[in-house]
Amino acid sequence: MFSDLKSVLHLFLTVLHSRNVFYTLTSGLPNVTEFVAVYVVDGVQIIHYDSNTERAVPKQDWVNNVTEDDPDYWEERTERMIDNHSSFKAIVESGLQRLNSTGGRHVVQGSFGCDWDEETDEVNTFNTFGYEGEDFISLDLKTQTWITLSQQAVVIKEMLDVDKPRLTYFKNYLTHECPDGLKKFLNYGKSSLMRKDLPSVSLLQKTPSSPVTCHATGFYPDRAQMFWKKDEEELHEDVVRGEILPNHDGSFQMSADLNLSGIKDEDWGRYSCVFQLAGVQEDVITTLDKRFPTAAVVVGLLLLTGCITGLFLIWRRKNFQRDLTSEVRAGCRHRRPPRMPRPGGGAAVAQGAPRRSVFHVPCDAPRSSVLLGTDRYHPASLLSTPSPPPQGCLSQARLQS
Structure with a gap:
């Protein structure tokens, strides 16, 4: 299916x-x-x-x-x-x-x-x-x-x-x-213009009760799709998809949130985040795993990077008025x-x-x-x-x- x-x-x-x-x-x-x-x-x-x-x-x-x-x-x-x-x-x-x-x-x-x-x-x-x-x-x-x-x-x-x-x-x-x-x-x-860059994909969560965010960054071009699936079925409920946004280096990022409130602990491994890029047949699939190591360090660094990128874009939009x-x-x-x-x-x-x-x-x-x-x-x-x-x-x- x-x-x-x-x-x-x-x-x-x-x-x-x-x-x-x-x-x-x-x-x-x-x-x-x-x-x-x-x-x-x-x-x-x-x-x-x-x-x-x-x-x-x-x-x-x-x-x-x-x-x-x-x-x-x-x-x-x-x-x-x-x-x-x-x-x-x-x-x-x-x-x-x-x-x-x-x-x-x-x-x-x-x-x-x-x-x-x-x-x-x-x-x-x-x-x-x-x-x-x-x-x-x-x-x-x-x-x-x-x-x-x-x-x-x-x-x-x-x-x-x-x-x-x-x-x-x-x-x-x-x-x-x-x-x-x-x-x-x-x-x-x-x-x-014709390059195809696959992203780095990470799973982020702010608190134990927060949704898990599947975050992909660094992909090009901006024609991409991201969704969550359970086993082999795409999920529509309890999923919130974000827009594709530009990075300061010309690449792009996007995210999709999964609400975990109705998911049993033993079922985590049945859920995966799927990223698809136009022109690339292979999908980037990241499985939800509670045993993921060094989570706090990895997520903290990723969020700090995202924060810096966001602040950079704000500064750039306010001060960079060319052409x-x-x-x-x-x-x-x-x-x-x-x-x-x-x-x-x-x-x-x-x-x-x-x-x-x-x-x-x-x-x-x-x-x-x-x-x-x-x-x-x-x-x-x-x-x-x-x-x-x-x-x-x-x-x-x-x-x-």
Whole structure:
């Protein structure tokens, strides 16, 4: 039975890779860069461009490998971004005129990209615009029409639906250029992006009456599953699963708690914690064992490490405001676009209906909420409140013995 369960769970851990381009265009905001473009692969920022420097620059060392195949890549990418800025600005200005909103402060964002399933080779695409921090309009490639996500977007839909060249452009980019580029960058950065790191798994318990926490840390990528099982059956009752959280070194951690109140002492050995990582067939299985030695020392050290990590993340979130934080100070962030033809040129779409692609953030969000101080790109809305330090920090803890 458990082998069947294992097969089913691994179906939900297929290895998906993503390439996203995020554009942000602002107007009427003093001291805020007018145009910012960010390229992201598997959540890692790889290229940055802004209208102040007018230079496309790599954000990871391995990204420079692109020049082995294309020596003029950075010059061409810079020219493309300059052109995209002008094109995006022209589209926005035309749209604002239709909305009778030509004055004042505005933030417009675009999110363009694709997901690629490494196992099935299936590609899904997405293309969404946001206006003033809210979902605004999205492209349905199957029907080659724009879908309004706001009442205001109706007049913009009328403008975009007749722009057939632009639809053709988006179709070509999303269905060909995006997945091809994604695979190339995965190859350039395979030692980092394609790695599979299994975690260190520990069983923690603060007091004899507390739940036992199965804690996995140091795994990569962030597509993982953790659960408790009794004999060969997955448990759902008396189990609380935590979210996958980032570590300061770019790896991830997660946990799952098991309530022991209804478990007899002689049955402990029938319970196990199972960790599964996408792309890895072998599970990491840790059996509940009351005879586990040196528990207090091991758990104390682990909790101290977790406490330090938690405090580090809080400090980092409060003090590490780099790259995009100043440019998108308004905090309204979505996914953003590629090179686009100027109004009147560009056209048709492809497979993949509109999907989740916009992050909802108030326009007065604090600058520190925009980016976590790492190389990983996170939705601003997920970072507005620092995580508290792990429970049990600076308190005595032990595995029940």
